[in-house]
Amino acid sequence: MISVSRVVKSYGSGAAQVRALDDVTMSVEKGEIFGVVGQSGAGKSTLIRTINSLEQPDSGTVHVGGRDMTKLAGRELRQARHDIGMIFQHFNLLSGRTVRANVELSLEITGAGRAQRRTRALEILELVDLHGKADAYPAQLSGGQKQRVGIARALASNPSVLLSDEATSALDPDTTRQILDLIRQLSKDLSLTVLLITHEMDVVKRICDSAAVMSQGRILEQGSVEKLLTTEKSLLGQALFPLGDIPPTSNAVVEITFTGVATDRPVIAQLARQHGIDVGILGAAVETIHGRQTGRTRLELPGDERTVSGAVADLRSQGLYVEVIK
Amino acid sequence: MIDRNDPYFWADLLDTILRGAGETFYTVGVSLLLTVLFGLAAGVLLVTTEAHGLLARPFGSRALGVALNRVLDVVVNIGRSIPFIILMILLIPFTRLLVGSFIGPTAAIVPLSIAGIPFFARLVEIGIREVPRGLVEAAQSLGATRWTILTKVLVAEAVPALALGLSTTVVGLIGYSAMVGAVGGGGLGDVAFRYGYQRYSPEYMFAVVILLILLVQLFQSLGNFAARRLSHR
Ligand SMILES: Nc1ncnc2c1ncn2[C@@H]1O[C@H](COP(=O)(O)OP(=O)(O)O)[C@@H](O)[C@H]1O
Ligand SMILES: [Mg+2]
Numbered sequence: 001m002i003s004v005s006r007v008v009k010s011y012g013s014g015a016a017q018v019r020a021l022d023d024v025t026m027s028v029e030k031g032e033i034f035g036v037v038g039q040s041g042a043g044k045s046t047l048i049r050t051i052n053s054l055e056q057p058d059s060g061t062v063h064v065g066g067r068d069m070t071k072l073a074g075r076e077l078r079q080a081r082h083d084i085g086m087i088f089q090h091f092n093l094l095s096g097r098t099v100r101a102n103v104e105l106s107l108e109i110t111g112a113g114r115a116q117r118r119t120r121a122l123e124i125l126e127l128v129d130l131h132g133k134a135d136a137y138p139a140q141l142s143g144g145q146k147q148r149v150g151i152a153r154a155l156a157s158n159p160s161v162l163l164s165d166e167a168t169s170a171l172d173p174d175t176t177r178q179i180l181d182l183i184r185q186l187s188k189d190l191s192l193t194v195l196l197i198t199h200e201m202d203v204v205k206r207i208c209d210s211a212a213v214m215s216q217g218r219i220l221e222q223g224s225v226e227k228l229l230t231t232e233k234s235l236l237g238q239a240l241f242p243l244g245d246i247p248p249t250s251n252a253v254v255e256i257t258f259t260g261v262a263t264d265r266p267v268i269a270q271l272a273r274q275h276g277i278d279v280g281i282l283g284a285a286v287e288t289i290h291g292r293q294t295g296r297t298r299l300e301l302p303g304d305e306r307t308v309s310g311a312v313a314d315l316r317s318q319g320l321y322v323e324v325i326k
Numbered sequence: 327m328i329d330r331n332d333p334y335f336w337a338d339l340l341d342t343i344l345r346g347a348g349e350t351f352y353t354v355g356v357s358l359l360l361t362v363l364f365g366l367a368a369g370v371l372l373v374t375t376e377a378h379g380l381l382a383r384p385f386g387s388r389a390l391g392v393a394l395n396r397v398l399d400v401v402v403n404i405g406r407s408i409p410f411i412i413l414m415i416l417l418i419p420f421t422r423l424l425v426g427s428f429i430g431p432t433a434a435i436v437p438l439s440i441a442g443i444p445f446f447a448r449l450v451e452i453g454i455r456e457v458p459r460g461l462v463e464a465a466q467s468l469g470a471t472r473w474t475i476l477t478k479v480l481v482a483e484a485v486p487a488l489a490l491g492l493s494t495t496v497v498g499l500i501g502y503s504a505m506v507g508a509v510g511g512g513g514l515g516d517v518a519f520r521y522g523y524q525r526y527s528p529e530y531m532f533a534v535v536i537l538l539i540l541l542v543q544l545f546q547s548l549g550n551f552a553a554r555r556l557s558h559r
Contacts, residue, residue: 052467081469092464095559096483105478109470137558157468 369450493549
């Protein structure tokens with residue numbers, strides 16, 4: 001649905017030049033929620049802004065639903081943007097318009113008639129659970145409510161893509177969760193493809209099907225969240241399951257990642273019993289990802305090489321992802 | 327010297343003051359219309375033709391944007407830096423060319439508008455600058471045209487600031503109109519000068535001053551009220 005290929009974008013010139021995007025290639029499948037994580041300054045905003053051509057890359061292509069956004073201008077570009085909604089960290093609502101009028105702006109732009117605008121605005125406000133606030137002004141709303149208006153405005157014209165630039169970064173944790181759940185729900189109900197960027201791992205954990213990790217204008221890894229978690233030395237995995245430094249030990253150390261299946265099985269006890277190993281637990285982290293228990297455990301396995309490799313093979317045969325650290 | 331004991335003294339005073347006020351309203355009213363029209367356009371252009379502004383490349387040309395921005399900036403600065411009394415005199419030939427004479431309420435419109443436009447343009451510029459850039463981006467992301475963004479975002483969001491700017495401008499124009507009046511532009515300034523000063527009538531002078539104070543109060547309060555009502559921040 002979205003495909004970014006070899007995109008480069010620099011700001012400034014000479015010694016002060018910053019490569020905000022340094023040969024970025026990525027793709028987002030139709031209907032999925034794709035999260036780009038990275039620290040501030042990584043180039044996330046620049047990336048998402050090239051998708052709807054708010055930013056024009058120096059080179060490379062950006063396709064959305066088959067259209068090359070970098071080639072569009074004028075009327076064609078505006079039309080393409082009707083199909084790509086966007087929400088923002090600071091909501092960007094018009095202070096002089098009521099909630100309903102803010103949503104209607106989107107429909108005024110697409111050229112809908114007055115009656116149709118009204119009906120559609122109220123309908124979409126219902127969808128984001130804000131029908132009671134149609135006549136309020138943004139200043140009278142909480143942050144979460146403001147973002148709901150932002151979502152309603154973005155989706156009023158029935159786009160197939162939703163872009164989110166740190167949409168929950170100005171919200172408290174509870175509200176963040178509500179907004180993320182709403183985005184997830186809407187993406188299902190309206191078959192939306194969602195590209196969101198964030199500096200918070202929690203966002204990826206809660207709603208993303210796929211993710212990319214970005215740093216200094218480059219994408220360091222990308223893929224489905226599950227696949228990334230079970231990839232050796234995955235940055236996403238390490239960030240989601242921080243197990244800390246490995247303590248000095250002469251024994252073998254392994255890390256087991258399990259998604260769903262094995263959490264309720266007594267893996268460690270079994271290991272001790274069947275292989276006669278005195279397993280030591282060095283660290284563990286469990287997270288709910290997409291409603292499934294996912295976790296990583298770091299174990300110390302005393303014993304000779306053969307015992308250890310036998311144990312590792314056994315764990316792998318149970319469908320667990322095992323990384324031998326040392 | 328006007329005879330205060332003349333039985334028609336107060337009736338004449340009222341008559342003269344009302345005629346003067348009428349002329350002032352006419353002069354200031356028309357000047358204000360022109361000021362708002364051109365000042366708004368100039369103020370909006372001053373902000374939007376800057377680098378990365380909405381009209382950074384009018385008709386696809388950045389050079390045109392830069393030129394427009396520079397010229398407007400210089401013109402507005404010149405307009406703002408010439409003291410009104412000098413501007414008024416400088417403009418006499420131009421006024422004569424335009425309206426055939428430099429005396430009378432209609433002629434007064436020329437210097438008043440030319441002083442008012444750059445004044446209001448700066449106030450518009452300040453108001454538009456305060457509109458957060460994110461709002462423009464949001465509208466762009468929705469596929470809005472530049473005209474829509476200009477009218478429904480930049481100007482619409484600046485309306486409370488514009489209302490305040492408008493009342494400040496009206497007050498300024500009333501002040502200037504008195505100055506033009508004193509040199510033949512009619513209106514309340516003319517009354518104060520000819521009756522109050524040249525014929526030593528403190529009653530006339532006093533009446534004009536009171537009326538001016540009331541007018542300024544009225545317009546400033548109206549502006550403040552409108553700004554408050556229009557702002558939903
Ligand atoms: N308009 C701009 N002009 C100059 N530099 C910019 C501009 N926008 C972004 N940058 C620079 O590009 C880099 C990436 O910025 P950004 O995409 O905003 O990062 P993120 O959203 O990940 O925090 C930063 O170094 C930033 O300073
Ligand atoms: Mg950013």
